[in-house]
Amino acid sequence: MDASPAQQHRTGFGSADRRCPVTSALVSERQTAGGNDLELLRRLRRAVHRRPETAHREHRTAAYVERLLTRFGLHPFRPAPTSVAVHIGPPGIRPAVGFRADLDALAVAEETSAPYRSRVLGVMHACGHDGHTAAVLALARRLAADPPRDHAVLLVFQQGEEAHPSGAPLVLQGLPAAMRPPMFYGLHLWPELPSGVIGLRDGPLLASVAGITVRVTGAEGRAHGTQAESGGVDALSAGVDLYRALPTVAAGRTLTENRRHALHVGRLTAGEQPHRVPLQCELHGTLRALSDADENAALAQLRQLTSVIARRTGAAIDVEVERDIRPSLCNSASAVDLAAAACRATGVALRTYPAQPLGVSDDFGWYLKDGAGAMLLVGCGNGSSPADLHTPLFDFDEEALVPIVDVFTELARHPFGH
Template sequence: MTHPILSEIEPLASELTAIRRDIHAHPEMGLEETRTAALVARELRAAGLDVAEGVGGTGVVGTLRGSRPGNRAIGLRADMDALSIAEQTGLPYASTVPGTMHACGHDGHTTMLLGAAKALAAKPDFGGTVQFIFQPAEEGRGGAVKMLEDGLFERFPCDAVYGMHNGPGLPAGQFRLRPGPMMAAVDFFTVTFHGTGGHGGSTPHLATDVTIAQAHFCLALQNVVGRNVPAIDPAVISIGSIQGGSPASPNVMPAQIVITGTVRTFSESVRELIRRRMGELAQAHAAAQNCTASVEYGGYTNTLVNDPDHAARASRAASRLVGEEAVDDNAQPITGGEDFADMLKARPGAFIFIGNGVKEDGSFHAVHTPHYDFNDDIIPLGVGYWVSLVRQELGA
């Protein structure tokens, strides 16, 4: 039996699918979402919301007040930016921007939140205020922090804030979340070894060899999780690139090697431990080869922590829509990162995953890959979740 909220949303489905595919065909990188932001603002105004543009750069906030009395306010957040990936889906609405695509489903997130604004504006039978937050630059360019620095919650007060992301591999119609730490803190590092360089054939003994320093460093780095981090604390250290020398000059020992990578943690103590050990290991292995080392270690986002009470509220809203059996409210944490974590540090709230579906053979395309596409069939479910949550929290 179809939930009444989904029946209410069904007439919007084709319109929302068209919006999603239009956004997909015109992806924009973080802090460059001018076309997307203009589309969002236009649709919100057409639905009758008060709209503020340029929040935190290219962010948009739509404000809707219910028809019933009430002083509470909640924020619902979606992200708008795309990724620097060349699309290979071959879809008729594939990216028209070379080298850029919506490979994480932010086009769908934006569309679902727009759908919720439209549905709630058409039937605002709740008490209080909803702030529809369309955030730029989630993919590493600091959009959440920029909105917060621009006075997001001072200008658009919220007692709580909620976010949602699609989950490839999770069946359509299912939701998952957990109280407490749910997504990892994400850090990036760059370690540079400096030496003299030299002739690798005739005079290697006169050179200081950065290749040996980096080799020992890379191996030692992988021991940090196994031998320094407590066994019950999850952590990941991955090297993403090693660059030095030239393939055209195999007899030349490089004077510099640059290593980059990422670290994922769930506690500040482990995060700081890895930062410290990385610096110690870089300096030690550089000194062993009479080289020097420099370390840059920067945070992308913090651990995403769901407030237990608000996670329970989010679970309840999803369960009312699809049934308790389709909601996993104690899901495993994941080591992906999400800058909604910064909004959750400013206000209590919760982040939830909505299933993006699985093919009959069990396969799916993961986010951040060139064949990924958001599943349009789940748009009504995402809209329904937002509507269910607003009516639950604001007393409909």
């Protein structure tokens, strides 16, 4: 869910092995077409889970999705190298609504004992993207069996959600303007919500992410004699002063409607030798904000703070910012209203959740930059202490996916409401 560097991992996918999970799932699709969605969801999700691939290397997973969509009678295409999309409905018209799933896994070594656990060393679907993929594939099968006649729908299976740079801009660049719907929906499995419940809130949901590097430069003092070190400026001391003052820019990752940005420093390095005055110190962190304006306000506060520390200590301090690692994700009121109506129409439990925006991020915000849309949080908790996302023990019962398939089907069939 959060941005992290893409890493290379050998998947061990050999040509002799290529057909097994795909063929199994395709046979399952034929057997269950028009039948048990839960059985199909289980087979699809577990096939993807067994063979995870990290960001921008989802070659097998994308091929798997492509083959299934083709078997459903659809005509998928590639908007990005390992992303898949499909237009469903009357040809030649702009889709009224889009749905996004993400395909990539994480560099996490699975520790569950599930029979479908990852077969790829050091890689697992620890963020639920296997479930997202299965849910939107189930939606594709429903729509393929009974396509909309007066509008079209776009389904996107996106690469590289977990990476920086993320796959979302690549997908959007690869979609012709006439193929981009004015409204997009995304989903994310959420173990803090009970299974069967959808969490939805209007307005800011997830934070933007910008990378922050602060470089502090000191000065070398006298080297010897009674005035040794006089005139020197300790970069480490100045860096620590800055770190201690950061709460004035809202340190940490917690956001609220009234605390709209937060700066987290996760690494501080300084010095070269233990007996010398450190001449260089660097602080590396992330700035999270609920809007571009909030990010700009935080950066202005940070630069003002560094100026104060520089004057007080004599150090030179430079702030470097990498923006747009992730945009903020703000659910539009129109999309939330339609999603809430779809929950009511399908009898799915809906909860206004979370109470406040969250300091975590997701690149689905790119899809909402120029249009409406919303991300729905899909409850998958099944106990008092479910495993967190991004941990080696994360798992869920595929029954949790049935409500979101129902809600997405309703939204796909009635994108403008009833």
